[in-house]
Amino acid sequence: MDDDTSNCEDINNTSTESFATADSWERKSVKTKSLQPHELLSLDHKLNRIVVIQQTDQSYHQALKDIRDQTIISVLVEPSFYGRHCKTSVIVIATANNTYVFDLKALGVIFPELCVLLEAEYPRKILHYSHRICDLLFHQHKLIINGVSDTFVALCVARQDRSHCTLQDAITIVLEISPNELTCHEITSANESVRNFTARPLSKSQLRYLAKLAILQHKLHDTLIYGNICSDLLEMSGKFSCEFNKQTKSDEVAMKMHPGSTTGFDCINPYYQISTSIE
The missing domain is CATH 3.30.420.10 (Ribonuclease H-like superfamily/Ribonuclease H)
Known part of the structure; x- marks a missing residue:
């Protein structure tokens, strides 16, 4: 409880200064x-x-x-x-x-x-x-x-x-x-x-x-x-979910649906800098 209170006090002591110096x-x-x-x-x-x-x-x-x-x-x-x-x-x-x-x-x-x-x-x-x-x-x-x-x-x-x-x-x-x-x-x-x-x-x-x-x-x-x-995230999800809908040839779609396929991953905007840990 004491640690939480001291943390709150630290934040309160710097909040006004932080607001004054924050980027517009x-x-x-x-x-x-x-x-x-x-x-x-x-x-x-x-x-x-x-x-x-x-x-x-x-x-x-x-x-x-x-x-x-x-x-x-x-x-x-x-x-x-x-x-x-x-x-x-x-x-x-x-x-x-x-x-x-x-x-x-x-x-x-x-x-x-x-x-x-x-x-x-x-x-x-x-x-x-x-x-x-x-x-x-x-x-x-x-x-x-x-x-x-x-x-x-x-x-x-x-x-x-x-x-x-x-x-x-x-x-x-x-x-x-x-x-x-x-x-x-x-x-x-x-x-x-x-x-x-x-x-x-x-x-x-x-x-x-x-x-x-x-x-x-x-x-x-x-x-x-x-x-x-989260509107950008929803837009990316919408595009990703429709990735296969626009493709009419079933045999081509089947080839792109194998477990290791990255089809559609390009619509995930790299701006979000998603990192994947490598085992």
Whole structure:
């Protein structure tokens, strides 16, 4: 634990200097992808079956089983903007089919079974501004989150720009969703405890708002990773997969399909400098 803390301190001490001396980036336009009708319908269905967990009952254990079966999950923590200076009120986890709102004010603590999942490398956790969330969970709950995939980092890489961008703004930009669809009247309330989700009970609007962000954060991640950062890899894979389709002579194809054949390997761009160890 002490080694991890010292490492964090070393990084924090040099982060501002590193940013100031880093090479400037030439900003690129990010490839966007608006939600299709079936995706909007699926989103609506998911928002109608949000599971709120306030005790370690059957719903709690079913949620853990679902989360454990995933390869990647979307995680939202509120409030978290000021990291360790906040007290966790809710943790929202969206899996492929369900969204769970863990009410930490009711639960009191993050129980060991959920801690194990959050600290494990898998399932991977999609977060936005993970530096704030991980600071909160480390200092308030002694949790070290592993397997993090940060959508803010992905957005910075995709558009070659290190400017601030909230999760709502990133969703608006990449998924082409109006900001009006990513809000509820409670988050503009004059009552701070309502705005930061520490007041109880949580309203239906607040729950839908949190769930929608968690679900769309997952889609944001996919669009940034596969639609932008890994787009060249996908293009190469597409060309490679079609290598034999264009060849009509079966006998020639058969000759090129022997175990040692390198047919089609030329479409793998050497820019990626893939190295193969020689036994």
